[in-house]
Amino acid sequence: MLFNSWEFLIFLAITFALYYAPWSRGRHGKAWQVMLALSASVVFYGWQDPRLICLLAVSCVGNSFATARIILHKVAGDEARVKQWTRRAVILNLSLLGIFKYLSFLTGIIPFLPHAWMVAAKGIPLPIGISFYTFHGISMIVDVARGEVTHESDTLLTGGQRFAKGVRDIGFYLLFFPQLVAGPIVKAKFFWPQIAAKRIEDIAWQQVIRALITGYFLKVFVADNLSEHTAMLTLSSTTLAQSGPLDLIPLLYGYTLQIFADFAGYSLIAIGLAAMFGYRFPANFNFPYLSTSITEFWRRWHMSLSGWLRDYLYLPLGGNRKGPGRTYVNLFLVMFLGGLWHGAEWKFALWGSLHGLALAFERLFSGKFWVLNFKCWIKEPLGGANASSSSPFKIKYSTSNIVSQVIAWFVTFHLVTLLWLTFLMPDMASIVAFFKGVFSGRSDFSGPPIFSLVFYGTAVVLYHGWGWLMEHREHLANRLTRSRLEPVLHGVMLFLILTNPGAPRGFIYFQF
Amino acid sequence: MLSYIVPFALTLAACFGIQTLALRFVGGKTNKSESNFFSSVARIQAGIRDHPEVMLLGSSITGRLPDRTGGFEGVANLGCDGGSAVDTLRALDCGLLPSASVLVIEGNTLYRSVGGHQSEIAKAIGSPWFQVGRQIPNLGATARPSAFAYSQLLVRKFGSSLGMEGPILPINSRPVLASTATSLGSDDQILVKEMVEVCEHLKSRKVSLLLVILPSGDGSTLASRQIPMALSHAAGVPVWDLTVGLPANAVKLTDGVHMDPASAAASLRTIMRELKSQKCGR
Numbered sequence: 017m018l019f020n021s022w023e024f025l026i027f028l029a030i031t032f033a034l035y036y037a038p039w040s041r042g043r044h045g046k047a048w049q050v051m052l053a054l055s056a057s058v059v060f061y062g063w064q065d066p067r068l069i070c071l072l073a074v075s076c077v078g079n080s081f082a083t084a085r086i087i088l089h090k091v092a093g094d095e096a097r098v099k100q101w102t103r104r105a106v107i108l109n110l111s112l113l114g115i116f117k118y119l120s121f122l123t124g125i126i127p128f129l130p131h132a133w134m135v136a137a138k139g140i141p142l143p144i145g146i147s148f149y150t151f152h153g154i155s156m157i158v159d160v161a162r163g164e165v166t167h168e169s170d171t172l173l174t175g176g177q178r179f180a181k182g183v184r185d186i187g188f189y190l191l192f193f194p195q196l197v198a199g200p201i202v203k204a205k206f207f208w209p210q211i212a213a214k215r216i217e218d219i220a221w222q223q224v225i226r227a228l229i230t231g232y233f234l235k236v237f238v239a240d241n242l243s244e245h246t247a248m249l250t251l252s253s254t255t256l257a258q259s260g261p262l263d264l265i266p267l268l269y270g271y272t273l274q275i276f277a278d279f280a281g282y283s284l285i286a287i288g289l290a291a292m293f294g295y296r297f298p299a300n301f302n303f304p305y306l307s308t309s310i311t312e313f314w315r316r317w318h319m320s321l322s323g324w325l326r327d328y329l330y331l332p333l334g335g336n337r338k339g340p341g342r343t344y345v346n347l348f349l350v351m352f353l354g355g356l357w358h359g360a361e362w363k364f365a366l367w368g369s370l371h372g373l374a375l376a377f378e379r380l381f382s383g384k385f386w387v388l389n390f391k392c393w394i395k396e397p398l399g400g401a402n403a404s405s406s407s408p409f410k411i412k413y414s415t416s417n418i419v420s421q422v423i424a425w426f427v428t429f430h431l432v433t434l435l436w437l438t439f440l441m442p443d444m445a446s447i448v449a450f451f452k453g454v455f456s457g458r459s460d461f462s463g464p465p466i467f468s469l470v471f472y473g474t475a476v477v478l479y480h481g482w483g484w485l486m487e488h489r490e491h492l493a494n495r496l497t498r499s500r501l502e503p504v505l506h507g508v509m510l511f512l513i514l515t516n517p518g519a520p521r522g523f524i525y526f527q528f
Numbered sequence: 529m530l531s532y533i534v535p536f537a538l539t540l541a542a543c544f545g546i547q548t549l550a551l552r553f554v555g556g557k558t559n560k561s562e563s564n565f566f567s568s569v570a571r572i573q574a575g576i577r578d579h580p581e582v583m584l585l586g587s588s589i590t591g592r593l594p595d596r597t598g599g600f601e602g603v604a605n606l607g608c609d610g611g612s613a614v615d616t617l618r619a620l621d622c623g624l625l626p627s628a629s630v631l632v633i634e635g636n637t638l639y640r641s642v643g644g645h646q647s648e649i650a651k652a653i654g655s656p657w658f659q660v661g662r663q664i665p666n667l668g669a670t671a672r673p674s675a676f677a678y679s680q681l682l683v684r685k686f687g688s689s690l691g692m693e694g695p696i697l698p699i700n701s702r703p704v705l706a707s708t709a710t711s712l713g714s715d716d717q718i719l720v721k722e723m724v725e726v727c728e729h730l731k732s733r734k735v736s737l738l739l740v741i742l743p744s745g746d747g748s749t750l751a752s753r754q755i756p757m758a759l760s761h762a763a764g765v766p767v768w769d770l771t772v773g774l775p776a777n778a779v780k781l782t783d784g785v786h787m788d789p790a791s792a793a794a795s796l797r798t799i800m801r802e803l804k805s806q807k808c809g810r
Contacts, residue, residue, distance in 0.1 A: 507540040
């Protein structure tokens with residue numbers, strides 16, 4: 017079920033009404049709400065293909081059972097058994113991912129496999145959202161093993177009804193529909209303490225409206241419209257090679273803006289929906305196209321994934337604690353696997369690897385740059401230590417800092433944009449064809465892409481402008497937020513959403 | 529909360545108010561959206577309003593023809609970019625769209641619907657949001673703010689249409705009933721059979737049909753002629769190949785496929801003159 021479809025809006029209205037029904041305030045309010053949300057999530061997930069519910073059930077029951085065993089052994093002080101069960105559960109989750117997502121890919125690269133096996137592997141369907149709920153499962157297991165999920169975990173210690181409640185709550189965490197199919201990846205230690213009875217008067221409506229309107233605006237108005245034109249980038253290599261730079265370059269910029277709008281839009285909708293039901297999700301995007309380095313980009317883009325990779329992969333591998341060489345390897349490996357997580361194709365691995373290389377490169381040289389900048393800053397102004405702040409020396413350094421920031425931003429933005437090519441294009445031949453087209457010297461120009469790019473892309477630019485304002489002119493941003501400007505802006509955005517009729521298009525990250 | 533809701537509601541109302549005025553100013557239809565998909569949908573949603581006498585059904589080739597917003601009174605253009613006349617014929621047959629008394633069916637691209645292919649536009653016509661946009665023009669594809677902006681851009685660049693008075697195509701041919709059965713593949717035959725039934729249903733509702741093969745870069749393939757000829761023969765619908773006897777430079781194409789505004793207007797004038805003469809019983 018797509019968030020931007022009529023059936024979802026009807027589903028949401030019914031679920032919301034039942035969730036806050038009068039009897040939800042009673043003694044069993046939490047049980048009612050959690051069971052209802054869990055059931056609604058199952059309906060949401062199984063809407064297109066009910067068979068996939070079986071897989072969800074396996075994940076839910078498997079993770080619940082493993083969690084119960086881990087808690088049991090933790091209480092008994094048996095760390096060896098805790099580690100054993102943690103390993104088993106992580107392997108279960110990764111196996112689900114491996115079979116349903118990567119088996120076809122792996123059979124394609126393993127030599128001398130019988131053809132029938134390859135055909136069978138290719139026939140395995142890719143369940144929507146599997147990358148997300150398996151990561152939630154791993155987060156649950158590891159956070160419990162680390163002792164970071166403690167509040168309600170004692171419900172799993174005893175058998176019978178209390179165990180069933182534990183399964184219910186774990187199922188709710190794994191399957192909660194706002195985050196189920198495309199994130200954000202909410203860590204168990206963040207979500208678990210929030211599981212409680214919720215009241216309608218506690219809903220932060222302003223945050224809900226802000227998140228939902230901005231999310232739907234980015235998705236329906238920006239991303240869906242840009243996608244109609246950027247689809248040209250996925251045409252045959254011949255068509256790409258025969259196109260000119262005036263068509264191709266705007267389309268690439270358009271895709272850069274589109275993928276942000278699509279994914280950030282989805283995340284905001286998920287955050288808004290969760291808030292309607294009383295649950296706080298962490299932000300997933302922090303104005304990533306303001307980044308002045310790839311390192312910064314990954315602290316702003318898909319933060320829930322990068323946080324997950326850091327906590328459950330990078331740090332267990334040693335992080336940066338085992339020397340610079342090992343740090344670069346860890347960075348590269350994490351990004352390689354992070355790229356592969358997006359899809360079982362070499363192009364995603366390439367995309368992740370290139371980002372990993374860029375991160376390692378920045379880390380290698382960042383120390384030297386920092387020292388250089390620091391040396392510049394500690395140099396005294398021409399007028400001496402007591403010179404006024406308007407001395408030409410200080411002004412000169414302020415200007416050069418702004419210039420270097422702009423250059424850093426420009427390089428980062430274009431590097432990220434170019435790397436999206438590996439993410440988007442089906443194969444290397446298409447990437448080569450793209451560059452052939454760009455350097456073809458043709459001057460023909462079709463018109464609509466530039467108009468659409470400007471018309472729809474401006475929204476993403478303004479959105480990031482707002483982000484810059486919040487980071488550098490916080491006082492002004494707060495004044496604007498408290499003023500009448502926000503409701504007026506939301507009114508315009510809702511108008512643009514409603515007058516953008518069209519068949520609901522899927523979200524890019526649903527395919528992962 | 530009130531300090532939020534009041535300006536929010538007032539802004540929303542103001543936006544719809546401005547949009548309503550803008551729609552009235554352009555006569556209920558913007559010329560073209562920046563998007564082919566929305567442009568086609570807008571064309572259809574606007575085309576079926578106010579009971580046109582003649583409907584033009586076809587692909588983007590038909591979409592280039594002017595209509596009542598371009599000075600051709602009583603003519604509505606339902607051309608579907610990326611689709612064919614089959615999409616709208618099916619929708620008319622199912623009652624999803626109301627029909628006019630005369631349907632001009634572009635034959636050039638009927639082959640695109642062979643094999644059960646359904647275009648994006650066909651799917652859109654069957655969706656709830658299309659019907660909502662049909663009932664409430666403010667929520668239709670024609671009312672998108674970007675469509676207004678892009679229309680104004682095109683009007684400035686290309687100017688507006690030429691109207692009913694003007695040159696026609698220099699041809700002497702007229703519509704005929706295809707006399708011989710054409711040999712078709714099995715998929716083509718399935719499509720023709722389906723379209724024969726649709727044509728019979730429409731004729732029983734007193735709708736007059738005319739198949740035309742328009743001048744275009746997409747009109748020279750065998751498939752673009754075989755299927756309309758076969759349909760004409762099987763359904764008893766006249767077919768008119770406007771390319772027969774047409775001098776080489778009589779029509780200009782903008783992109784190798786689609787007619788420029790002047791050629792498109794001349795083509796439509798030719799068709800309308802024939803329809804008028806048929807009506808007068810010449």
